[in-house]
Amino acid sequence: xxxxxxEFFATFFCVVxxxxxxxxxxxxxxxxxxxxxxxxQTSSQYAILLLFSTxxxxxxxxxxxxxxxxxxxxxxxxxxxxxxxxxxxKYSQWLLDSVQAVSNRLSWGIVMPEFTLLAPVGISFxxxxxxxxxxxxxxxxxxxxxxxxxxxxxxxxFPQIVSGPIERSxxxxxxxxxxxxxNYDTVKNGFLIFLWxxxxxxxxxxxxxxxxxxVFNNVAEYNTPAYIIAMLFFAxxxxxxxxGYSDMAIGVAEMLGIATVxxxxxxxxAKSVGEFWRRWHMSLSTWFRDYLYIPLGGNRVxxxxxxxxxxxxxxxxxxxxxxxxTFFVWGALHGIYQVIGKFTRKGKDKxxxxxxLKKESQFYGILATGITFVLVTYAWMFFRANTIHDALWITxxxxxxxxxxxxxxxLGMGKQDFIxxxxxxIGWFVIEAVQGKVYLRxxxxxxxxxxxxxxxxxxxxxxxxxxIYGDLAASSFIxxxx
Amino acid sequence: xxxxxxxxxxxxxxxxxxLFLTCENIFFNKNQLTPVWEKVQRGEEIDILxxxxxxxxxxxxxxxxxxxxxxxxxxxxxxxxxxxxxxxxLKVVLNYQSPKYIILEINALYGDNKEKMQGESRGFQLQxxxxxxxxxxxxxxxxxxxxxxxxxxxxxxxxxxVNMWTRWEKFSERKDYIKDANGxxxxxxxxxxxxxxxxxxxxxxxxxxxxxxxxxxxxxxAAFRDFLNLAQxxxxxxxxxxxxxxxxxxxxxxxxxxxxxxxxxxxxxxDDMHMxxxxxxxxxxxxxDSGHLSRSGAGKVTQYYGQLMAERFGRTADFAxxxxxxxxxxxxxxxxxxxxxxxxxxxxxxxxxxxxxxGILQDVQExxxxxxxxxxxxxxxxQNCQIYCSMIPGRDADLGDNSASRxxxxxxxxxECVIE
Numbered sequence: 057x058x059x060x061x062x063e064f065f066a067t068f069f070c071v072v073x074x075x076x077x078x079x080x081x082x083x084x085x086x087x088x089x090x091x092x093x094x095x096x097q098t099s100s101q102y103a104i105l106l107l108f109s110t111x112x113x114x115x116x117x118x119x120x121x122x123x124x125x126x127x128x129x130x131x132x133x134x135x136x137x138x139x140x141x142x143x144x145x146k147y148s149q150w151l152l153d154s155v156q157a158v159s160n161r162l163s164w165g166i167v168m169p170e171f172t173l174l175a176p177v178g179i180s181f182x183x184x185x186x187x188x189x190x191x192x193x194x195x196x197x198x199x200x201x202x203x204x205x206x207x208x209x210x211x212x213x214f215p216q217i218v219s220g221p222i223e224r225s226x227x228x229x230x231x232x233x234x235x236x237x238x239n240y241d242t243v244k245n246g247f248l249i250f251l252w253x254x255x256x257x258x259x260x261x262x263x264x265x266x267x268x269x270x271v272f273n274n275v276a277e278y279n280t281p282a283y284i285i286a287m288l289f290f291a292x293x294x295x296x297x298x299x300g301y302s303d304m305a306i307g308v309a310e311m312l313g314i315a316t317v318x319x320x321x322x323x324x325x326a327k328s329v330g331e332f333w334r335r336w337h338m339s340l341s342t343w344f345r346d347y348l349y350i351p352l353g354g355n356r357v358x359x360x361x362x363x364x365x366x367x368x369x370x371x372x373x374x375x376x377x378x379x380x381x382t383f384f385v386w387g388a389l390h391g392i393y394q395v396i397g398k399f400t401r402k403g404k405d406k407x408x409x410x411x412x413l414k415k416e417s418q419f420y421g422i423l424a425t426g427i428t429f430v431l432v433t434y435a436w437m438f439f440r441a442n443t444i445h446d447a448l449w450i451t452x453x454x455x456x457x458x459x460x461x462x463x464x465x466x467l468g469m470g471k472q473d474f475i476x477x478x479x480x481x482i483g484w485f486v487i488e489a490v491q492g493k494v495y496l497r498x499x500x501x502x503x504x505x506x507x508x509x510x511x512x513x514x515x516x517x518x519x520x521x522x523x524i525y526g527d528l529a530a531s532s533f534i535x536x537x538x
Numbered sequence: 539x540x541x542x543x544x545x546x547x548x549x550x551x552x553x554x555x556x557l558f559l560t561c562e563n564i565f566f567n568k569n570q571l572t573p574v575w576e577k578v579q580r581g582e583e584i585d586i587l588x589x590x591x592x593x594x595x596x597x598x599x600x601x602x603x604x605x606x607x608x609x610x611x612x613x614x615x616x617x618x619x620x621x622x623x624x625x626x627x628l629k630v631v632l633n634y635q636s637p638k639y640i641i642l643e644i645n646a647l648y649g650d651n652k653e654k655m656q657g658e659s660r661g662f663q664l665q666x667x668x669x670x671x672x673x674x675x676x677x678x679x680x681x682x683x684x685x686x687x688x689x690x691x692x693x694x695x696x697x698x699x700v701n702m703w704t705r706w707e708k709f710s711e712r713k714d715y716i717k718d719a720n721g722x723x724x725x726x727x728x729x730x731x732x733x734x735x736x737x738x739x740x741x742x743x744x745x746x747x748x749x750x751x752x753x754x755x756x757x758x759x760a761a762f763r764d765f766l767n768l769a770q771x772x773x774x775x776x777x778x779x780x781x782x783x784x785x786x787x788x789x790x791x792x793x794x795x796x797x798x799x800x801x802x803x804x805x806x807x808x809d810d811m812h813m814x815x816x817x818x819x820x821x822x823x824x825x826x827d828s829g830h831l832s833r834s835g836a837g838k839v840t841q842y843y844g845q846l847m848a849e850r851f852g853r854t855a856d857f858a859x860x861x862x863x864x865x866x867x868x869x870x871x872x873x874x875x876x877x878x879x880x881x882x883x884x885x886x887x888x889x890x891x892x893x894x895x896x897g898i899l900q901d902v903q904e905x906x907x908x909x910x911x912x913x914x915x916x917x918x919x920x921q922n923c924q925i926y927c928s929m930i931p932g933r934d935a936d937l938g939d940n941s942a943s944r945x946x947x948x949x950x951x952x953x954e955c956v957i958e
Contacts, residue, residue, distance in 0.1 A: 062697060063687045240543040509550060513557060520696055521561070 057097055059250075059304040060258050072243070072311055080235020084206055087213070087312065094214040095177070102176030109138065110204075110211045113186040117193040117200035131194045135187055142183045145175045150379035178218045180376055182211050184343055189225045191347050198226045206232045215308040219301050221319040221339035228314070236313030245497065246310030251515050253303025258523035260480050261297035263473055264289045266524070268440065270468025275446045279458040282467055283437075283450045290440045291433040292481050295323065298337070322488045324432075327424035329393040332432055340376070344369050359399070367391040381444045389435040476522075562696045566668075570595060574612050574721040575669025581634050585609035588721070588779075589627060590643025591619035596830045597643070597781040597811075599840045600720035606844030607851050609638075613721025617662030620649045621761035626679040628768055630670055640769055641777045644795055647758050648788055664692045722836070735820070738784050742812050745789035751797060752790030762798060770804040777807040782815050782839065783829045809846065811839055818842045 057064045071090055078086055096103050116134045120127050143151075152168040159166040189210075192198045201207040210228045211217075271278050271286035278286075302319035309316045317339050326332035333341045352365040367388070374387015413420050441447035465471055487496070500508060578584065586609055588594055595615035604611040614627055624646050631637070650663075666683070670676040680692045691698050754762065769776050778799060780792055792810055799805040811818065824835030831839060848854065 062690050066687075066690070240540070240547075509553065512550070513554065516554065517557065517561065520558075521565075 057094065059301065059308070060254060068308065068311075075312055076236075076238040080237070083235050084209055084232045088205055088209040091209060091212040091214040091217065095212055095217055098218065099177035102179075105141070105176055105179075106182060106212055106217075107208075109141070109182065109186055110208045112137070113190055113211075114201065114204050114207045117190055118202075120190070120193050121200040127194060131190055134190050138183050138187055142179060145173060145179055147375070147379045149173060154381075181220045181222055182217060184222050184340075184376075185211055185225075188222070188343055188347055192225060198229075201225070201229055213309070213314075215305040216316065219298075219305070220337075221302055221305065221317050222343050223316055223339070227317060231314050239313065242313055243311050246307045246312075248307070248497070248512070249310060250304050250307030251512075251519070253300040253305075253307060254519050254523075255515055256296040256300030256303065256484075259518060260477070260484065261293050261300055262524035263469075263477050263480070264293040264296070266473065267467045267469040267477075268293050272440050272442065272446070275441075275449055278467070279460065279462060280453045281459055281462045281464075283453055285464070285467065287433050287437045287450075289477070291324075291429070291436050294436060294439070295320075296484075322492065324429055324485070325425060325488065325492065326428050327421060328428055329390060329397060329431060332428055333390070340373070344373055348372060362398075363395045366394050370394070377439070382438050382441050382447060385444065385447070386435050386438040389438065393431055393435075558694075558696065562694055565696065567695055569616075569665060569668070570721055570723040571614065571616050571665070572669045574614050575671070577612060578614070578631055578634050579669075579671050583610060584612050584635050584637050586611040586639040586641060587631065587635075587637040588613040588615065588641040588643065589624050589646075590615050590779075590781075591624075591646045591649070592617050592830060593645040593781040593783070594641075594643035594779075595721055595723045596826060596832075597836050597839045598641070598779075598843060599722040599836055601722065602840045603844050603847055604720065606853065607847040608853050609851070611720065615643070615721060616666040618649065619646050619663065619666055621646050621758045621765070623663070623666045623683045625761045625765045625768070626683050627666070628765060630675050630679055632768070632772060633672075633675060636772065637774055639775045639777060641779050642765070643779050643781055644792070645781060645783075645788070647754055647762055647795065648791055649758075660688075661698075664688065664698060667692055668695060735784050735815075739812065739815050742789045746792065746810070746813065749793050750790055751793035754791065754794050754798075759798065762795075766799070766802045766805065770802060774804065775806045776802075776804055777809065778805060779807075779843070780810040780812060781831065782811045782818075782820060782835075784825060809843070811842070814842065 057067065075083060075086060092103065095106060113134060116130055120130055123130075149171065152170070155166065156168040158164075159168070189198075193200045201210070206229060207225075209232065210223070210225055213223070213228070216223055268286050268290045271282050272290070275283075299320040306316050306319070319337060319339050321335040321338065323332055323335040326335050349365060349369045352368065353361060354365070355362065357365065370387045370391030371384065372387070373390070374383045374385070377383045377386070408415065408420070437450055438444075438447045441450065464474065467474075469477070490496070500511060503511075586603070586607060588598055588600055588603075588611065592615065595613055598613060600611045600613040614631065616623070619627075624642070628640070664684075667676050667679050670679060676693065680689055684692045753759075766776060778795060780788070789812070792812075796808055799808060818838050820831075820835055820838060824832055824838060826832045826835075
């Protein structure tokens, strides 16, 4: 059941209604039941795995808190077990295929087994949640949760289970200690955030997908300008898709009175790739920072070691997104960007000094943002391409330009939709630019009732009238596959 | 919660609902079914009602049958309609009308039911209740024919189609598009090999004469029996009609239908057009696809069925001036190009012609009463290019360029052989 389906709207309305009607001390239990029902409905055969992971990490965390000896071994076993589960479900077939491909090329004559295994929905997200929780308990940053039910709710909380954000236990669990009263403003705000996310998803992201899918699924049929447009559109599509989903998840949680972590902060306004990662999928970036990058040594190591650590983190991040070499290259590219950025910093500063361009100037800001956007967009191309071969084909076409016979209207999107998409993207970036200075929700709350209602209704009817509904079923989210 | 907040929330919902219903009415997408529902609900007397799914509305031109029978004939058919929907449609109709006869096209009996509707058909099936104006009747019909999850989508078009906003540009002209077609929807031609058609025909007939019935599914049989009971209760004579197809062998089902009908006194005729395909004169070019007739096929079947109806009502059927279906002529010019002419005769229609080559629009003409389109195109440019002309009569206009009204040029395949 997707957030952008009528089925979800109707069910969630009933869930919220009942949530505020039942005694407050039972609210967490009710949410746990709803979360498991939601998961059963989405991925019924793997609910047992979710339960297993929950019980094991809850028990292990409790054990860690009570014992002084063998703590490291316990943590290691737990982490290896969970990463093993993730690798088994998500990467085993890909690894076998890769070995088979190498074997075929080198004529080793090895025949690897083939099996079809559907990865459990949201496995990448909840495994990271529980691993983070274990490490936090081990480090003594938090106490182990005593109540298995509340911990199970943290792991399976339905707005986050499928596509994040990857919540931290110290943000979530304290909110379960007390019940939640119905608060008109909280529910209203949650609804508005949800609506905002819905707009991003069905009006913008799904519209852009029409062109992106057509070009990336038929790479050989197009040439340079088509690839450039498709790359730009995909950079926007993935942002609006995932940011839209995150907003919906945050909005749904807020309607239940639960505050969740922010996941995006206008990433395409970043002036460097490093800054981009502080603004994009923040819950994942901070997870890698806290549980991988810092344990590897962080910044406090030699430059060579730092470069290696950075590459490890970004390669892991790439593979986390999917079992395909395209994701691996995407992660590697971001790692290389970071390493080159650091190693050329002094030279870059010197050049800026010679041409007397200050880093604080507006021109530098625009230039840096533009360059960052181009780098990130190029990397997204690997993320979206179906195969490495397709990505290399596009790269070649970007070097040796070919404009012959280009027809912008043959890219799978009608004239109206194309122009409308451009208007939407520009409009949205104007809004985000303004949002950097003025917090829109606060601005909106200060307006008089007719203006507020007018804007609410405008958003709702934009979703209804301008939304792409696919073949009458809600389109799924890109990040669901992870 | 403060009382003021409750009032605010309620007021907001009311404003939203008013705006929603306004938009629903403004952007309401009419199809060939809509004028029939309108007529039914205006209470204008309808003598004969044809019911069923796409096989009904692509095979019988109700306007022509009206002339043949001297009675008012309307066709209430919607795409991929299943028997439960047909039953619910009859219930709604009976709130406004007392038809004397119902012609029931029985392909609806072989399809899905509400539990199974999914995929591509789902979008079509949701259109069935669109024309019902009374929200109480509509809700009742929708609840009985769709799963709970589809109720909202079936009730309101606004939460259904893609890009509702693009209707703005059509809005001003749309009123003129929909003419009174009595529910018939003509489709373009697609050639089925005559030998294939004959093989199917022979197989169908032999199976039919063997009389081996194929059991209907429980839900379809129950809905069918309810339909016949309801008709009997309202003194309606039911004529069972089976439109011809060229693929799926439904002979076993037709036998099962015949057996069920023996339990009912109000079932007067069972006309299986498969059995008389040769008499009707159907050829390979009379099809839109393997299951549905094109305009020319519909013309032949309508003429045949109209003759039967005229006899039934003691009239002399004269179809000479009543209708003539689309004609296409292709002539090779001395310079090697081809001239193509398409002519369409129908009732009170505006026409728009579009010419495509390889999916790209080459020529478009405004809607007008001119019913002949002539063009010359040098097809030697590319032997394999896809050339087709689309003729959109007013009645089909809202279906858009990708609709069933595409007509593939019959000379396309010949080219590949003739021209080097």
